[in-house]
Amino acid sequence: MSPASGSYERIYAAVRRIPRGKVTTYGAIARLSGLDGQARLVGYALSALPAGTTVPWHRVINAQGKLSLDRSASGAGLTQRIRLEREGVRVDAAGRVLLARYGWRLRAKII
DNA sequence: CTAGTGACTGTTT
DNA sequence: AAAACAGCCACTA
Numbered sequence: 001m002s003p004a005s006g007s008y009e010r011i012y013a014a015v016r017r018i019p020r021g022k023v024t025t026y027g028a029i030a031r032l033s034g035l036d037g038q039a040r041l042v043g044y045a046l047s048a049l050p051a052g053t054t055v056p057w058h059r060v061i062n063a064q065g066k067l068s069l070d071r072s073a074s075g076a077g078l079t080q081r082i083r084l085e086r087e088g089v090r091v092d093a094a095g096r097v098l099l100a101r102y103g104w105r106l107r108a109k110i111i
Numbered sequence: 112c113t114a115g116t117g118a119c120t121g122t123t124t
Numbered sequence: 125a126a127a128a129c130a131g132c133c134a135c136t137a
Contacts, residue, residue: 037131040134041135
């Protein structure tokens with residue numbers, strides 16, 4: 001891998017700013033990275049992360065408050081869930097998180 | 112160069 | 125509440 005694209009670095013930097021025990025959405029990371037409206041690109045960048053990365057990618061979930069990797073609960077999906085719970089973030093059986101309680105910097109869009 | 116794809120999102124069925 | 129649509133843009137073939 002080595003995309004050599006500066007966008008990835010900005011995305012990773014934004015993800016590292018998420019405090020422990022908090023979560024945020026792909027759209028919010030995109031905005032913090034100067035890539036407003038390009039949530040898809042954030043997901044693409046995270047999928048390219050190496051295995052031993054220090055980037056807290058597990059704190060990034062979708063705008064519906066659910067884990068995007070939840071399906072089949074295997075591999076990364078299970079890892080994300082375990083890491084979140086270890087930080088004190090409660091994850092629903094359906095892979096849902098209460099953004100109203102654990103969300104980080106999600107205002108500034110409503111009204 | 113074109114075409115297909117995706118760890119997304121908001122709106123409309 | 126769940127599914128379908130369309131918009132968005134970088135990456136790969």
